[in-house]
Amino acid sequence: MYKPFITGFAIAGLLLGPVSGLAADEPNDTAAIAEQATVYGLPMVDLYKLMYDQAIDTDGSQFKAPFNTLHNESNVFTPADTSIVTPNSDTPYSELWMDLRAEPLVLCVPAVDKDRYYSVMLTSLYTFNFGYIGSRATGNDAACYAVAGPDWKADAPKGIAKVFQSETEFATALYRTQLFNPGDIDNVRKVQAGYTVEPLSAFLGEAAPAPAPAIDWPEIDDQSAKENPLGYLAFLLQFAPATGPAAVEQPLREKFASIGLEAGKPFPPAGTSDAELAAIQQGVKAARADIANAIKSMGKIENGWSVSTGIQGNRDGYAGNWGLRAAVAVAGLLANDTAEAVYPITNIDIDHNRLDGSKSDYTITFKPGELPPASAFWSVTMYDGKTQHLVPNPIDRYLINAPMLPELTKNADGSLTLYIQKDAPTDPAKKANWLPAPDGPFYVAMRIYWPKQAVLDGDWQPPGIVPHKG
Known part of the structure; x- marks a missing residue:
């Protein structure tokens, strides 16, 4: 789900230094602080929109389940799923949005066949x-x-293997369960049925604490998020206390407060002058432009693919680099750590021309013994370059992955060629390896789950995509 493909980089103007403040040579003015606040807050606002769509807006088309209720996706993602860009279609998902204010939640998992990969990624509002x-x-x-909120303090209760503590009062758990092939979906559903969630008090057979107060959630959509990201940030900060590990952010919060951006208070505050409003918008615009420019050039380029192998997506991993966190979120909200998965991605061919199904057919060939090195599995997925969603096609194939290898045709030398084009190949052997493309621009994402060291070290590189015109 959710499109991660980042590596470490420096972004001019994005204030990537420590959380203690702005760069030394940057003026301490409203526009500069608004820029920093936007870079800091944009990931949280994007995650709030997803949370609103899936757990709050009960009348919305993307609603999944209320807080603290696990929702299992019965099938893989298709082009009909539009709430998330660059969705993963080879592991059915289970989603859990957690309200941890009253008490921790207990997440139990069943015994899963050793050959089947699964993961549960825990992510805070940060x-x-x-x-x-x-x-x-x-x-x-x-x-x-157990998953606990920032204020919970106790030892792991009996029967709990480990307690994970979120720095924010709301968090999400994203479950991925490997699907070997379409006929395997019932087995995946059996695994999903074994995932359970309940409050800690219910798990221990104790009385439940008083419920947390109701929240007046502000509506959000793409347009409102774009127009007032800092207003949403101010709202969200009340659920992200600058305590514990987050106490390092206190100087940053004080800087935001100097322009009226405070946790739980309306922003911009009443009485903000027209000049200050203009400066705020200037800062927001500058931050968005810098992030967009950074995404275009980030990642180590290997045969035309942008490859990231160094992201540890926790507080220690980002180490106050808010620009990197923003780029990761915008390029791929809810990105895995690279130890869990690596995501080579490209929108150019081996000649550095943009991929476009209306202009060319393409191939990608894995030499013998050079399939993506994964302890779990790999996949290659097609995305529309305009919508960032999966591509509708007559065979309902959105990806080619490792479990499909028995169905694919290998070349005489043992290599494997994938045929990437909008029209089906006429040769049946080639059609078996067809990854349908749109009649226009597109990009391709490779996913390598539980990557082996050759991937993490850069010893293995994805092969380039070769154009075949005419």
């Missing part, structure tokens, strides 16, 4: 990944884990 459950992190045995 968009920090604060923990993992699953094949790589905790193994495939049955166990129960």
Whole structure:
């Protein structure tokens, strides 16, 4: 889900230094602070929109389930799913939005067949990944884990293998369960049925604490998020206290308060002058432009693919680099740590021309023994370059992945060629390896789950996409 493909980089103007303040040579004015606040807050606003769509707006088309209720996706993502850009279509998802204000939640997982990969990624409102459950992190045995909010303090209760603590009062758990092939979907559903969630008090058989107060959630859509990101940030900060590990942010919060941006208070505040409003908008615009420019050039380029192998998506991993966190969120909200998955992505061919199904057919060939090195599995997925969604096609194929290898045709030398084009190849052997493209611009994302060291070290590189015109 959610499109991650980042590596470390420096972004001019994005204030990537420590959280203690602005760059030394930058004026301490309203526009500059608004720029920094936008860079800092944009990931949180984007995550809030997703949370609003999936857990709050009960009448919305993308609503999944209320807080603290697990929602299992019965099928993989298709072009009909438009709430998320660059969705993953080879692991059915289960989504859980957590309200941790009253008490922790207990997440129990069943024993999962050792050959089936699964993961549960825990992410705070900061968009920090604060923990993992699953094949790589905790193994495939049955166990129960607690997820607690920032103010909860206690030892792990009996029966709880580990307590994960979120720095924010709301958080999300994103479950990925490997699907071997379309006929395997019922087995995936059985695994999903074994995922359970309940309050800690229910797990322990104790009386439940008083419920947390109701919240007047502000409506949000793409337009309102674009127009007033700092207003939403001010709202969200009340659920993200600058305590514990987040106390390092206190100087940053004080700087934001100097332009009236305070937790739980309306922003811009009443009485803000026209000149100050203009400066705020100037800062917001500058931040968005810088992030957009950074995304275009980020990542280590390998045969035309942008490859990231160094992202640890928690607070320590970002180390106050808010520009990097913003770019990760905009390029791929809810990105995995690279230890869990690496995502080469490209929108250019080997000749550095833009991929476009209306102008060319393409191939990508993996030499013998050079398929993506994964301890779990790999996939290659097609996305529309305009919508960033999956591409409708007559065979309902949105990706080619490792479990499909028995169905694919290998070349005489043992290599594997994928045919990337808008029209089906006439050769049946080639059609078996067809990844349908749109009649226009597109990009391709590779996913390598539980990557082997050759990927993380850069010893393995994805092969370039070769154009075949006419």
